[in-house]
Amino acid sequence: MSIKLIAFDVDGTFVGDDHLKINEKNIEAMKMAHEQGIKVVMSTGRTQSISQKEIDDVGCVDYMVLSNGAIVVDKATNEVIKSSYISKEAGKKILKILVEHNAVFQIYAGQEAYVNKYSYDNFLNTEGLPEVFLVEYRKRMKLTKDLQEVVDNVPIEKFNVDYVDTKVVQEIMDALSKIPNLVYTAGFVGNIEITGTGADKGNGLAWLSDKLGIKAEEVMAFGDSGNDVTMLKWAGESYALVNGNEKAKSAAKHITKSDNNAGGVGEIIFENLTKNVK
Structure with missing residues (x-):
């Protein structure tokens, strides 16, 4: 089945060990996926102000699952479309x-x-x-x-x-x-x-995918640590970064060949893009 949505964690996954630099391979892969009509979703423990530079650097983010899933934001309107706030x-x-x-x-x-x-x-x-x-x-x-x-x-x-x-x-x-x-x-x-309660990446991503009419098996997700576990378990095609912890690796269906510094996310996306073209 074709991939219709790609979700990626930021720290330890999409950026390098300095938590700032993004391997160009990752950005190029996301842009190519976006050009093919695939929805691009940043799913992070950060809130938006802390993530904004990375959102801008990617340049094609459609939605954000922020603060470990506490809110889901539509990038086009900057509207919070789902929330699980602390009282x-x-x-x-x-x-x-x-x-x-x-x-x-x-x-x-x-x-x-x-x-x-x-x-x-x-x-x-x-x-x-x-x-x-x-x-x-x-x-x-x-x-x-x-x-x-x-x-x-x-x-x-x-x-x-x-x-x-x-x-x-x-x-x-x-x-x-x-x-x-x-x-x-x-x-x-x-x-x-x-x-x-209810604020986790898996819930946020599942809700967004349902809203967009996308099935779990049509979602590819990338993560590296404990707060990615629910997302990695839910997504049909999930990848833990090779540099990730054991919780993430146990939850994911696959493990990347390359780490976060070497563009492990982009490498997997490029490998799968040709399969996504009919």
Whole structure:
């Protein structure tokens, strides 16, 4: 069956190890797929403001599944067409817990990444991510004096914890466990990604595909880590990057030959494009 939609994760999948540079092979493959009428979907744990440069670099993204599936956005109109937000009540509790434990975190809300001064000042201490990316990533954040105002007035997609003392991680998780209807994932040590129930990449991609009249077996998806698992399980043709973790590899139907630095995504797409032409 022909592929009608391609979904790709960003970090560890579509960009290189610096989390910034995209192998030209990946961009060329997406553009060629788009020219063949295939829908191109960026599916990422990032929110839109953090992803915008990569969206622009690809140049042919049709839809975005953002903040681990908390929202689905139509690129043509920038409209949120599906959402699984964290409630305001839960958001207030999460904010209190993270501030009390001196977590370095952002609130993804309204397609922006909001950060307070403490997190902004300590962000570069984040472990597990290259400094060149941290410097650039911080430029894309929205520094605010009052995160409580954000929680009160902006739809909350996700709390993204970048760094916290490992000694208090269990305390944080125990406190968060008392708040209903939350989902947790992690991309690296010290990272906690908090979303509302129903917010995962698999649900977001399945909903979008159904809206477009596309079946699971007509979807190709690429990912590398835990927050990609639901998407990789759902898509009919799913690929874990060879550099990905075991969770992603176990969930995917296939594994790429090349890694994220060498354009592993584009390589697979080019191989399949000829099969997609009738």
